[in-house]
Amino acid sequence: MAYSWDNRVKYLVRYMYDIDNNGFLDKNDFDCLAVRVTLIEGHGEFAPDTFASNQKIMTNLWNEIAELADFNKDGEVSVEEFKQAVQTHCKGKKYEAFPSAFKVFICNQFKTIDVNGDGLVGVDEYRLDCITRAAFADVKEIDDAFDKLCTEEDKKAGGINKTRYQELYAEFISNTDENSNACYLFGPLKEVQ
DSSP states (O other): OTTSHHHHHHHIIIIIIOTTOSSSBOHHHHHHHHHHHHHHHTTTOOOHHHHHHHHHHHHHHHHHHHHHHOTTOSSOBOHHHHHHHHHHHTTTOOGGGSOHHHHHHHHHHHHHHOTTOSSEEOHHHHHHHHHTTOOOSOHHHHHHHHHHHOOHHHHHHTSEEHHHHHHHHHHHHHOOOTTOGGGGTTSSOOOOO
8 A cells, every 4th residue: 555656645745745744735835845945955054045046936836736736725735635636637647748836846856855966866865865754773674665766777877867756756646556666766655644
């Protein structure tokens, strides 16, 4: 069940975008994402110009997500609404066919994981990303997931580049196959309650 399409989409809402942990997406989550992205990009330094840029991006992103997924127009996107939006706009599609809001999500996520800015997500960055969302008693569990995620080409390159990350993220939310290597993009998953 942890790698089912339904659980993967719930996982995104719960562990990736519901920053204030209130059970749904709203403008506050995107305000918090602007702060998070600014601090990650600055390696802990807070640059007001960068924040202003990220704040504008995240406000626009919230507006687009609300347009795509806030079906009852209450200013909140529930897990069910988000799942419906993903099903309508992404399921069975490649990255290029996604709405711009989803593409921005994906590009911003890559930026925050590629901590050293070398254009690749290596095992060290993957580990750091995974431990921000879940508890692990053994790093081997994370490393095994990274190994399942990567192709031989990824391994030879030293990690996952942005284009490959975009493809994997798109497959994570668009493909119902529970055996896809994209299921490991965010580490070993747990079932979301």
